[in-house]
Amino acid sequence: MSGAGNLRLRPCPRLRVATIISKMRVLMFGWEYPPYAAGGLATATLALANGLVRRGHAVTMVVPFPAAAGEGGVRVVSASDVSANLRVLRVASPLSPYAASSLPPAPWGRRTRPTAYRDTLFEDVSDFAVAARRIAAEHPHDIIHVHDWMTYAAGHEAREVSGRPLVAHIHATEHDRSGAWTHPGILARERDGLRDADRVIANSHVTKRHIVDEYGVAADNVDVVHWGIEPPDDGDLHLPSPFGAGVPIVAFVGRLAMQKGPDYFIEAAAKVVARHPTVCFVVGGAGDMLPMLFDRCIALGIAHRVYFTGGLTRVETERLYRIASVVVMPSVSEPFGLVALESLRAGTPVIISRTSGVAEAIANLVTVEFWDVNDIADKILAVVNDPVLARELRERTNEEMHDLRLGPDEPARLTVESYELATTGP
């Protein structure tokens, strides 16, 4: 029986939460944000902010602005209102995780490079945190949201000032970024930042498992929110194939860094070239492994079939997805792997590492072990040679990409649930 007689006058906790979160003011600290994009994080952060705004929340996004660094200390150099509910504050700071290394390129044999970071990194992080105190005092907010370890200190300081709950988002762990050569200072900051936060968001179950096992973060304090994807940028995305019709193109998109496994891509390419008369390989991206990859192509005798593009703009990347027959992502460690979503959005099948976070979110994938170059080559040849397989992959993934689960608003919806838990406690 439901009726007026059953109504009781007592506080309803869920209702209270609903009132609090009807419109949240989010103070967000990021380190990778357009136009600075080293990987997928910039795209994902922007998509999340846009999603929150579409859902009626207000976001103040604080990001470092390396171009203005070194001119009179850390300060806000620009504040722009992108829309009524999205304000971007750019802080003059050299903070950048993949600062171009001035070290000489390592010889073939890889994984000899000790570190990928700037010498003054920790100072930059502290300076950014000082700026965060000021910003937190000046910009009223209901929740603080920080992305990856470099902004955890900033979030901590902001919470000191405002007393609002802190949500720490983790997109990549130090282990993902540096493999075996992790930096102890960064490990400590990452661990402390995650344990200090009121709530943690991991971008995949792979990442969640890692921080629970390695850092002792309480598992029930961690929410998993897979990245979403927005419609492609405007611009003419059509590009006639530079190799002529009928030549299959196999693409790699990403930083040329050990984490992404471009060397396995080259090794697999050699095996494919030996069995296919025309197929071409395009390596789209920049990074300090470029010289060694180049040398390796020459040594394998496939330099005439492998094309290096260097760093690509968004539009150029979109064009590459569209001319490719298949995109390969043999990442050694991939907490998520936005490249897979971007490629599928462009209608191009992907072959990806079995352990990547995106493999949890999408069913229609061809998966491989990153080190198994025979397996990668076998699957490339299958997709390139078998029109039935290629068509089936395209059709099935196309269906899947229209699923709401992967829609642009889903990460924002789940993130707000996380805010709710951070505010009320579990």
Place this chain on the structure above:
Amino acid sequence: MDACFYFQLHQPRRVRRYQVFDIGSGAEYFDAAKNADTLRRVAERCYLPATRLLTELARTDGARVAMSISGVLVEQMERATPDTLKSLQALVAGGGAELLSETSHHSLASLRNADEFADQVRLHRHMMKRVFGVVPRVFRNTELIVSDGLTPVVKALGFDAMLVEGADTVLGWRSPNHVYASRSAPSLRLLPRNYRLSDDVAFRFSARDWSEWPLTADKYASWIAANPGDVVNVFMDYETLGEHQHEGSGILDFLRALPGALRRAGVRMVTPSELATRKPVGLLSYPGPMSWADTERDVSAWLGNGLQHAAHERLYSLRDVVLGTGDLELIGTWRALSTSDHFYYMSTKWHADGDVHTYFSPYATPYEAYISYMNVLRDMEQRVAGLKTRLKTEGRRPETKAPARSSRKPKAAKAKAAKAMAAKRKK
């Protein structure tokens, strides 16, 4: 009220991860170690304990069930788990189980090639005669696939009755609890599965969120007794008993208590061949192929997407040349590739039923299953081509095309083939 319990026993020979680089290398197609391991595990958890229990129940309670054992499974048991085969032989010899007929390789031949279908039914019949000393009178097709086009073929192969899915779309207002006949072959009895009572055991037995959990033998027997009609047909995988429903769920205790509970409820256990002698209450028509799988009850689990169709077509495009070589080992391998499971693993039905597919698949993705399978077929094409050239250079001519109707195959040649197979097995 009567109850007919039927169990399907089948294990495929799973194809190993077979890469393009393996083509022409002479590498094995099947993952022998994994197949043997899986069989031993299933035998230990289900086949052995369940079979011993049924043998005992046949002696003490007069329990009688029906079984069909695929030819690919019998071959694997002969090699990997001879004890299990012996226990099944004892069960059949003791009258505890009636054996049914099916295709030797648990294939989808009925959907693609009538000659191959007839060949595989005969191969299975010979195998049952050789291994168990019986000739089955009742037929069950792979995964209960049936259509109006198939029932006359089954009748022509000499069967009295056939097991079918008691799908609502076919039965309409009618109850599955009767013996029916086929509209397109009225002398063939059809025994429709009561899927509700079957799934109560096969799927829901250990579901703790089910309102009827825990299901006791007495409760279940009372449901059967309370059903309107003449006979309740409970059909499921044998692996339900200890594998799909693990031992800790109490499934074997349930089975142990069942014959007594049925007797107390006034339910008699009958076998399909007894039902085949009864007068049908009406005719059933299956316009399109129907099976017992998934929510659709069609054949889309095996032939639902482009990959599955392409792979199946390619397999059958090789049939004539493979049979034409007269190479018994090659023909056996080709037939092992016709097993329905290979196509099941390529299914991309993710939602709802997809979970079931993933549970059973040895591959990470359906695409991987397809890639390995197609590489194997490419290798087989090359082997066949190589074989033909070798025979030519040796001055022997391969048998020309396979006979249009294999029923006209000379009996002597077949007997010889069977003898050779048997001799090989003894080695």
